Amino acid sequence: MEFLLLFLVVLTLPQSIVPEVLTEAQYQPVITMVSGDSRIFSGESVRLNCSIADNRYYTWKHQWFRGEQLLLESEEFSLWNANYRESGKYSCQGIFIRELGGPVHTTHSLPLEINVDSGWAILQVPSHPILDGDTLKLTCRVRRNPKLGEVFLYRDDMEIMRQSGPNPQYLFLPNITLNDQGLYSCRATWDHATHRSISAISVARQVTILELLTEPVLEVVQKDPFIQPNMMKLTCHVQYNVRAPAPPLHFYFYKDGERLSMASSDNNKVVKLTPGQYSCRAKVPKLDLERWSETKVFGEVPETHSRLSLVGLQPRARRPVLLPPQMTAPALILHTAAQPTIAWLTPEAPTAPLNTDPTSKPMLSGETTHNTGQAVPTNQTTSQVVPKDQTTSQAVPTNQTTSQVVPKDQTTSHIEPADMSGDSSDPLLLE
The missing domain is CATH 2.60.40.10 (Immunoglobulins)
Known part of the structure; x- marks a missing residue:
């Protein structure tokens, strides 16, 4: 019995020193740039730091990688007098050495790409x-x-x-x-x-x-172990990209155009399992931002409801107007947009028909044909089509000194982006 108790104590000893929650994915390092920039000239320097958020104050070792290549072990990493060959994606990893149980490696940090430019x-x-x-x-x-x-x-x-x-x-x-x-x-x-x-x-x-607020995507989950069998879960997925402190974001859920509940800060809602057309709306009142999701059909929906979805109707927050029993709802008519008006439309002169009679004489300028075949001069002072003055409708170019596409000056010495095969060595610029 005493041997069994001693064996159990030995098994639980590593867990008492290092908790089980210390796993590889629990701690992820973060790279911060102390000095320099992600794109530097060859010959310049950049300095990086690897930090791990740890509230247990473990003693960490840090490893630096360029791609899959291990560079060194240090909390900070620097590129001094950088060369273009040192361009690449840099990441770091943390290692914690346990007294019992061996080392624990964190996941790699998100890579930071450093570009060493040999151009000008x-x-x-x-x-x-x-x-x-x-x-x-x-x-x-x-x-x-x-x-x-x-x-x-x-x-x-x-x-x-x-x-x-x-x-x-x-x-x-x-x-x-x-x-x-x-x-x-x-x-x-x-x-x-x-x-x-x-x-x-x-x-x-x-x-x-x-975007500050992306278009929501509605997810309908019917089978969930945490909800009852006759219920389903609606989740409104959206990206809210606002810097802190961000104004509150409200979510609304709809079924067949009717709002299911009041505004909520939760992006999900459990509703009764019933067929219908579901949608959600995300709104930031303080920023006057509002986005609707596309309507998602769940189950067998009556034909009248499905026709409404074809015309792209958005759900309404207010209740529909009730008509008297003797009246029927008017048909929904979508009118096409009005055609744009063309200013200064110049009429074109009518084209004369092609003369295919080989015996007829060519018609002279200023003559018209009659039933007798004789050419009779016409009075051109009343029937001539006079085009409008085109000088009044010509577009006058505006000053394009700040937005005009100007070809690069061919008279000056021009340095294209440098080939990354070596450092720049233009003798003119090195003087």
Whole structure:
């Protein structure tokens, strides 16, 4: 009996030292950038830190990786005098050494991509998510920081901005929308000591804009072990991208256009298992944001209800108007949109019919044919079609100095994005 008790104590000893909850997926490291940027010039440096959120104050070891290659063990990692070959995705991992039971490895952190550019221009974009309505702040950096004369900004190879004056490398796009996302690049020009104009273009970088509130997706779960058999669960999935402190988000659920309950902060609701057309609505009252999900049909729905879904009717929060018993509901008629009006429409002159009679003479200018076949001159002062003056309807080009697509100046020295096979060594620029 004493041997059995001693055996049980030995088995439970590791659990008493390190709890069972210490698993590989419990702790995930996070990489933060202490100095530098995710895109740097060759010869520059960047410094990273690996941290693990731990309320038990364990003693951790940190490992750094580039891809699958183990680099070193340290809490911080630095690239000094970086070379283009050191570009890649960097991640870190934590290791806790248990006295009994062996080491515990955390999962890898989310990778951070470092790009070492051997060219002459870099476009720096924000590292944090960019939200709809924000001001997009960009920086067009040039190696060795020369005094720039003019900076051009491109989106998807189209010029959208040009800027000169003091500090033209700082570019601001206020109140951006989802249409502003795309591939951004910049071109900078400056004067060299040899009185030549130098131009350098950066590598294009992707800029993604996030919606504040995405379109909800309704999920209907019929079988759930945590609800009764005659019930089902509605879940309204949505992404709410607002910086803290975020205003409250309210959820509404509907069946056949009728709201099932009052607003709730929970994105799910348990309802009775009945056929119908279900939808949900997400609303942020303080930001005046509201998004509807698509209607989801559950079970066998009567034909009258299914016809309503074909015309894209949104559920209404208020109750429908009750008609008298003798009256019938009027038919739903969807009118097409009015056709746009064309301004200054110039009528075209009628085309003369093709003459196929080989015996007839060619008709002279200013003559018309009659039943007798004789050419009779016509009075052209009353029947001539006079086109409208086209000078009043011509579009006058506006000043396009800031938005016109201008081809790159061919008279200046032009430096394309550098080939990543080696560092830049332009003898003109190295003077």
